[in-house]
Amino acid sequence: MKFKTFAAFVGPSIFLMLLFIAAPLVSVFLQSFYVTQPVFETVEVETCTPGFPTQTCVTELKTQPILGEDGKVVTEVRYVGLESYRNVLEPDRAWAALSALDFNTLLTIDFWKALRFTLTFTLVTLPLVVGVGLAIAVAVNNASRLIRGPIIFVSLLPFIITPVIGALSIRWLFIGDGIMTAFLEWWLSRDIAMFAQGWTIELLMMFYRVWHVAPFAFVVFYAGLQTVNQDTLESAIIDGASRWERLRYVVIPHLMPLIVFISLIHLMDSYRVFEEIVGFSSQAHRISLQWLTYDFLTPDDSGNRSISRASASAMLTMIGIVILLVPLLRKTWRDHKGGRV
Amino acid sequence: MIKQILLAGGLSLAAIGGAAACDFQNEVPVKSLSAGFEAWKAVTDAMAKCGNFEAELDQEFRTKQPAAFAADPSLYQIGGVANGTLVPLMNEGTVRSLDNLVEKHGQNLTANQLIKINGEIMAIAMMVNAQHLMYREDLLSDLGISVPKTYDEVLAAAEKIKAAGVVEYPVGGTYKTGWNLAQEFVNMYLGMGGEFFGDGNEPSIENDKGVVALETMKKLTAFMDPEYLVSDSTYVQQQFQQGKIAMANLWASRAGAMDDPNESQVVGKVKMAGAPTAAERAASTLWWDGIVIAKNASDEQADAAFRVAMAGMNPDMVKANNDAAVWLIEGYEPGPLAQGVVETAQAGAVPYPASSQMGLMHTALGNGVADYLTGAKDAQTTLRDIANAYRTSAKEAGLIQ
Structure with a gap:
């Protein structure tokens, strides 16, 4: 292909990627080193509000921003270096806890608590998603043609549901005396409160994620299964390989690139776990890194938000994903190079 | 056309x-x-x-x-x-x-x-709006409990209701982590006579009043639905309507729903009273x-x-x-539905002390108080961590130099 044609095809998407991915990333990266603050003054203010039977007036010292001549708040931008990162990571407290081997204390610091949950969540759901996806794909592949269509349709359903809606519906099944909790209580004849402690919520969140994402793995694996070399399979049967051996030595090696692909996507997605936290309102017990960023960005009643710490936390999340992906990417790269020789 | x-x-x-x-x-x-x-x-x-x-x-x-x-x-x-x-x-x-x-x-x-x-x-x-006591008049009079005026009386009443076993949980509370939970601490701490800020917007919550406020909250949670950390105003309102709880400190704007025959099974049985007082004044804020x-x-x-x-x-x-x-x-x-607010105001409840720094404090409280209630930290550590979290965000916002 001529370079010009190539450029004409690729150009627009490169431009859009630069505009919508690279530029915001650079902007967030820069923002994490600066803080923007209003210039404050402290003045005495008298505030009168409704009371019974008459108004109550309070005079107090208030810190309020200075308004410039254009009627806007006067702000100043300050370079703070790594301070926002320090504020997120709290290295002093973390180090003190670590050197005392006191992990419970370490896990009361927001970032480390979030990291612990995010990593557990990511690494536990990964094999489950791959395994369940593969199992459904193999099962569907062996099912008779008559019922294959309906089975595929039903197994895809969880994937179609909007994540937050899915999480909310599972929450409503289990919260308080929800249908499922009521059933479990009747079955085990004991009082159950799924949302009263962290580990049950964590289990529910993982269950939800596997339920939601496994269909995606299934579809990919099912497509891959259609391309397995039938001759190899037949010769394996003639050689006396059992069903399990065929799966282990013929099918899985053939699907390996797809397994790596699914793992990459899943690692990236589940490291950014967020819908589950909001859907299950687990903030009291479990928070994730992405939720931490969101929390920094959410303005409170008085309109404050911590843009700098949010930027730092977002950058840290990205670094975390890159570190997680490195082993898989290196493997793909090696295979790729090996294939060329 | x-x-x-x-x-x-x-x-x-x-x-x-x-x-x-x-x-x-x-x-x-x-x-x-x-x-x-x-x-x-x-x-x-x-x-x-x-x-x-x-x-x-x-x-x-x-x-x-x-x-x-x-x-x-x-x-x-x-x-x-x-x-x-x-x-x-x-x-x-x-x-x-x-x-x-x-x-x-x-x-x-x-x-x-x-x-x-x-x-x-x-x-x-x-x-105006305020959180104040709502209670099941029928249950309390059956058990011969007078309307609790202080949090000590609330706890005593809860103990009696629990022993009688007439409702699933004696007390309801808007203890959902975040804004709601922080608001409950603000109520209790102001009720104890606490102050949130000292000179130069420095936090001043690390004191006995803060500890007692936390302890009172924890004592109350023993009488609540164990899932209290996810229960917001709507959830508590529904608990009332379904006859699952007997008392709660709930928003006046929710009072009307108790007598809504389409939703409530306890029409006419829920009565309003002023917010219970803590050490100093009514543990509530006026909005x-x-x-x-x-x-x-x-x-x-x-x-x-x-x-x-x-x-x-x-x-x-x-x-x-x-x-x-x-x-x-x-x-x-x-x-009769307005009585709760009026009594709360008369018992000295202060207007919610809204300000830029209070916004930051509210967020820090909302994220921090749960650690004490779940038992992850003791009261002093919890308050110290909340104060530090506030200090960090106030520095970032430029409120503390």
Whole structure:
């Protein structure tokens, strides 16, 4: 292909990627080193509000921003270096806890608590998603043609549901005396409160994620299964390989690139776990890194938000994903190079 | 053709609506942005009768409002605010002084409705809200318990109710992590007579009052649904309606729902009383809801917007919606549902101390208090960590040097 044609095809998407991915990333990266603050003054203010039977007036010292001549708040931008990162990571407290081997204390610091949950969540759901996806794909592949269509349709359903809606519906099944909790209580004849402690919520969140994402793995694996070399399979049967051996030595090696692909996507997605936290309102017990960023960005009643710490936390999340992906990417790269020789 | 019919229908409806209650025909387009609870619905419906008025009722208004009012011209002329949400608008100077407008069109306002900051009227309040005690009168009188006045009495009563086993959980609480939980701590800590800030906006919550406030909260949770950390006002309201709890410190704006026969199984059995007192005063805060007018609007628009707002806050509207809120507007007949707020105010509850630094403190509390209730930290550590979290964000915001 001529370079010009190539450029004409690729150009627009490169431009859009630069505009919508690279530029915001650079902007967030820069923002994490600066803080923007209003210039404050402290003045005495008298505030009168409704009371019974008459108004109550309070005079107090208030810190309020200075308004410039254009009627806007006067702000100043300050370079703070790594301070926002320090504020997120709290290295002093973390180090003190670590050197005392006191992990419970370490896990009361927001970032480390979030990291612990995010990593557990990511690494536990990964094999489950791959395994369940593969199992459904193999099962569907062996099912008779008559019922294959309906089975595929039903197994895809969880994937179609909007994540937050899915999480909310599972929450409503289990919260308080929800249908499922009521059933479990009747079955085990004991009082159950799924949302009263962290580990049950964590289990529910993982269950939800596997339920939601496994269909995606299934579809990919099912497509891959259609391309397995039938001759190899037949010769394996003639050689006396059992069903399990065929799966282990013929099918899985053939699907390996797809397994790596699914793992990459899943690692990236589940490291950014967020819908589950909001859907299950687990903030009291479990928070994730992405939720931490969101929390920094959410303005409170008085309109404050911590843009700098949010930027730092977002950058840290990205670094975390890159570190997680490195082993898989290196493997793909090696295979790729090996294939060329 | 269809379009014309629809248009004609719309026009005639508007004409009928206009004739019903508004005393003038509004010609200038006016828009408002406010929260979406029952009282706002009533008021904005009444405003709409003046014509050319569009109301946006949105529970996420607090994130939208500062930016929408900072635009020039402002995207909304009327804003619905409360103690807390007035702060960002005041800080950015995007609301106008109402002195002249009140003089021109505010004949029906009572002195209690005028929110004055440094003597200037900046907002018009329409209702007050507070968390106060709601209790199942039938259960308490059956068990011979008098209405608890202090938190010690609440705990004693809860113990008796638990022993009698008449409800699933004796106490309900809006302890959902985040804003709600922080609000409960604010109530309790102010009730203990605590102060949140010292000189230079430094936090001052690391003291005995803070510890006792936390301890009282934890004692209460022993009588609650174990899932208290996810229960918000709506959840507690439903627990009441389904007869699962006997007492709760709940928002006055939820009182009407207890007697709603469509939702409630305990119609007429839930009574209101003042918020229980802690060491110093009633452990609750007083809130008001009301309107502001945008600064970035022409004088003509502001005039029309204010007239529309005044027409909305009229005695007829209050009569039709008497139990939707504790109104400050003339014509309100304080019914039994208002008793809780009045008693709470008389027991010394203070207005919620809204300010920039209080916003940050509220967030830090909302994220931090749960660690004590779950047992992850002791009280002193919890308070120290909350103070540090506040200090970090206050430094980032520039409130502490």
